[in-house]
Amino acid sequence: MDLTLIVVVVIVTALLFDFTNGFHDTANAMATSIATGALRPKTAVIIAGALNLVGAFLSVEVARTISSGLVDDTRITPVVIFAGLVGAILWNLLTWLLGLPSSSSHALFGGLIGATLVAAGTGAVHFGAVVTKVLLPAVISPVLAGVVALLATYLAYRVTATADDGTVRKGFKAGQIVSASMVALAHGTNDAQKTMGIITLTLITAGVLAPDSGPPFWVIASAGLAIALGTYMGGWRIIRTLGKRVSDIETPQGFAAETASTAVILASSHLGFALSTTQVATGAIFGAGAGRRLSTVRWGVAGQMALTWLVTLPAAAVVGAAAAWAASTGTAGTVIVAVVAVAVAVGIYAASRRRPVTAENVNDVPAATPAPAEQPIPA
């Protein structure tokens, strides 16, 4: 296949991944604000989309990590990156259908690693960088966000125990608007950069950019727009899971969870750790739930999520590897991969229409999973 054509195909596919990343991760910033009523659903996704766009322009540290760190860019081709993106997109769509907040980042890394292993062998994957820049933060960041949110929630309830209820509720509700906006901004600084990194890697492997180059402006702008548009579309299924199925979130908890997420994501982005914002936000919501009372957290849901987190990287790697194997047979193989991917994506979308979750019914949870009785922490 003509190199220019495949580069264009990869860039378009990367922007499609960015779009799925956006709607998959709207919940990270806005789930608790929507659940507590601090923001109307539609208002929430407009704010989140706009701030993701702004965030995309604030930093390129994570983009550099991806474009020059995880795989040997001298041993892979744009076709390999295309195959990796196919694995990531399909995993994102499947987990969205199931309402599971899996990591878009790990889907991306998994797809890329699987495709690279098949196309160029184990020597082309920088496993050291995978461990230090991806796996280690993946283990530490949700736990850290959970601990910060737990401590913050505990303090918030203790400190305001004797304060006026109305003032506290209104104050934390206003605070949630700010903290949710900060998470959306932080998400833009971290996740939009992953697509920037992938497109930059493609341009490097095609010889358009020199090795170790940063992303050009048009790459930053297009990645920012794609993730903003995806965020605006709202992944309502995952918003429902994080906002309503983990725990019954109150405004102090929502504020604490979002503040914890922001602190962890911004600190990590600044130092170039490509962490999963989904895992951070989810860890923070569990921490905030436990900070009020351990029994208010639905630990069964936590188990489902933990399982999804464990299989995300290998599952996307398997799909990416299969796509790379098929694409390696030539142009016909690449076209078949694209056609199959589109067919599966359309099938998943059609399946989602059977029980649609929208801005109107996002806060309606089935009666089968009643919330435990609310027990505030005594002063």
Place this chain on the structure above:
Amino acid sequence: MTIAWGSLGIVVLASLAFGVAVVALVAFALVGLSARQATTNGARAALSPAVGTAVAVVCLAAVAAIVGYGLWIIVS
């Protein structure tokens, strides 16, 4: 394989310090603002309305400074 423990340590400490501090400061600010409400309701507050307002202003200014510092670090 080199693990950047120093950078990870900074992330852990900064997240703990800033995350917990912001929420605690907002909570104290709300306690301060509650003093004004308690006066309106005729209830007895731990702080006078003036002191409560001053506490709230100081706490919210500190929160604004922390958030501004975080943004400045990212942009710079």
